[in-house]
Amino acid sequence: MATKTIIQQLETKHVDWVEATSILFNMAIAFYFDLLQGHELLLKLPTKQILTELEKLTVETSQNPQPAFPLLWDLPAYFRRAAINSAIGAARSFYSNLAQWNKRKEKAEAKGKKFVERPPVPPRQWHQHPLLYAGMYELGEGFVLLKLFTGQSWCWIKFKLVGRNINQGWKQASPKLVLKGKRIQLHIPFEKMVKVKKIQDQLKEDSEFKICAVDLNINDNLAVCKILKADGTQIASRLIGGGASSSGRRKRALGRVAKKRSKTNSGPRENERDNKQLWEKVNNIDQYEAHRVSRRIVEFAAQYGAKVIVFEHLGNFKVQRGKYSRRGNEKRSYWLRGKIFKFTKYKAFELGIITSRVNPKNTSRDCAYCGAKVARHNRNERAIGYRTGAPLYTCPEDHKGNKGNADLNAAVNIGKRFFARYIISTPQKPCLKGQGVSVLYIAEVKGWKLKASLRQENRDGQVASPSVSAVNCELNEVAAIGRWSPQRLTLPQLLRVSSIHGCA
Numbered sequence: 001m002a003t004k005t006i007i008q009q010l011e012t013k014h015v016d017w018v019e020a021t022s023i024l025f026n027m028a029i030a031f032y033f034d035l036l037q038g039h040e041l042l043l044k045l046p047t048k049q050i051l052t053e054l055e056k057l058t059v060e061t062s063q064n065p066q067p068a069f070p071l072l073w074d075l076p077a078y079f080r081r082a083a084i085n086s087a088i089g090a091a092r093s094f095y096s097n098l099a100q101w102n103k104r105k106e107k108a109e110a111k112g113k114k115f116v117e118r119p120p121v122p123p124r125q126w127h128q129h130p131l132l133y134a135g136m137y138e139l140g141e142g143f144v145l146l147k148l149f150t151g152q153s154w155c156w157i158k159f160k161l162v163g164r165n166i167n168q169g170w171k172q173a174s175p176k177l178v179l180k181g182k183r184i185q186l187h188i189p190f191e192k193m194v195k196v197k198k199i200q201d202q203l204k205e206d207s208e209f210k211i212c213a214v215d216l217n218i219n220d221n222l223a224v225c226k227i228l229k230a231d232g233t234q235i236a237s238r239l240i241g242g243g244a245s246s247s248g249r250r251k252r253a254l255g256r257v258a259k260k261r262s263k264t265n266s267g268p269r270e271n272e273r274d275n276k277q278l279w280e281k282v283n284n285i286d287q288y289e290a291h292r293v294s295r296r297i298v299e300f301a302a303q304y305g306a307k308v309i310v311f312e313h314l315g316n317f318k319v320q321r322g323k324y325s326r327r328g329n330e331k332r333s334y335w336l337r338g339k340i341f342k343f344t345k346y347k348a349f350e351l352g353i354i355t356s357r358v359n360p361k362n363t364s365r366d367c368a369y370c371g372a373k374v375a376r377h378n379r380n381e382r383a384i385g386y387r388t389g390a391p392l393y394t395c396p397e398d399h400k401g402n403k404g405n406a407d408l409n410a411a412v413n414i415g416k417r418f419f420a421r422y423i424i425s426t427p428q429k430p431c432l433k434g435q436g437v438s439v440l441y442i443a444e445v446k447g448w449k450l451k452a453s454l455r456q457e458n459r460d461g462q463v464a465s466p467s468v469s470a471v472n473c474e475l476n477e478v479a480a481i482g483r484w485s486p487q488r489l490t491l492p493q494l495l496r497v498s499s500i501h502g503c504a
């Protein structure tokens with residue numbers, strides 16, 4: 001299911017009524033949430049049934065003249081049901097958090113550890129936007145009718161609509177009424193069923209199956225993309241830049257925040273408004289960039305017919321030393337990557353392209369062609385050592401294309417890691433047993449019936465880093481593709497290879 005939300009700006013009128021409606025909605029949620037806390041067992045029922053039970057408890061009708069907990073306000077049925085469903089959702093999430101907390105506590109106590117984490121608390125305040133079920137609104141050609149609470153009664157109001165039209169094939173869900181300061185918005189979600197075939201099946205059926213591998217960075221090239229085929233063929237590359245300029249703008253804004261802070265003798269309140277504007281600016285830069293970059297990634301992937309966009313899992317940000325603006329800026333650059341991933345995911349899914357993530361370990365350190373550890377360096381610098389973030393890489397092995405853009409190398413590694421996941425079949429290790437070698441995975445590759453990545457175990461049971469090798473269990477032969485050009489070896493020779501490798 002793909003979803004997207006279209007935001008419609010409404011005319012600024014009857015803001016107080018919108019506000020009253022919103023307050024009432026939240027009071028109703030609070031009322032039903034309290035009721036659910038007192039009747040926790042209800043949550044075991046399906047949502048529809050909980051709704052019926054809660055209405056029995058609270059709504060007076062001719063069949064139900066004396067409910068046990070009469071509702072304090074006169075609410076339209078659809079408004080009430082939206083509030084009840086929001087309360088059920090909130091209660092479900094609260095109790096599931098509580099259950100998880102209890103589990104962690106038990107686990108810690110069973111291990112004899114001290115457990116200091118605080119239990120989750122039910123919300124004390126409610127700030128949900130009124131959810132408008134049918135019967136509370138009517139969308140027309142260029143206008144919307146809303147049923148609002150005036151403070152005394154309910155009243156239909158017409159608002160003009162200007163905004164983009166809805167794509168074909170999308171199903172509209174219940175909108176939310178959002179008040180932002182004095183601005184009134186209608187957030188209308190749309191849903192579409194998107195069918196995606198299993199990747200295994202796609203790989204089998206489509207010899208032209210392509211992916212778009214993406215390396216996200218905090219330097220100028222925010223995203224480095226590569227279109228790859230399963231056999232490793234590289235179809236196209238794209239660098240999506242602009243990181244330096246947005247990072248510069250963000251850093252200047254953060255610098256101004258820092259300056260304001262240091263100047264403030266009169267307490268933070270005086271500057272609150274200025275700071276708020278600056279923060280808004282910083283957020284806008286990130287939001288804009290995340291949308292721009294994600295859109296271009298998806299366009300690039302779609303242009304080449306890629307079926308999957310592959311990222312690496314994003315690591316945690318390690319705080320660096322330095323000035324406030326610098327630290328803050330770096331942190332935000334890391335966050336930006338997360339945002340780009342998130343936006344890409346939903347934008348791609350609308351087109352039936354799925355998103356996947358792979359293990360990030362050494363994607364920048366290994367040569368995508370041969371697997372050797374590369375040197376990473378600046379232009380005009382000797383290709384020795386590994387300088388994190390430097391633009392170029394050079395592979396110590398002599399092969400075609402052994403140097404170039406370090407981020408493109410990382411992107412290819414990310415793509416290869418994705419394919420490696422799908423050409424795995426059942427592990428087999430009969431003939432290699434006893435040689436200090438275990439087979440990690442086996443799959444079909446050119447000419448060789450079976451291919452395996454090997455893992456060498458030292459005598460003390462330590463596992464050395466895997467080397468890239470191919471094994472044919474039937475022939476009892478091994479080809480090492482590691483740092484050498486492919487060569488065939490019989491089993492006894494493998495151990496010699498290992499020692500050259502420096503692994504065993």
Ligand SMILES: [Zn+2]
Nearest residue numbers: 367370395397
């Ligand atoms: Zn290489």
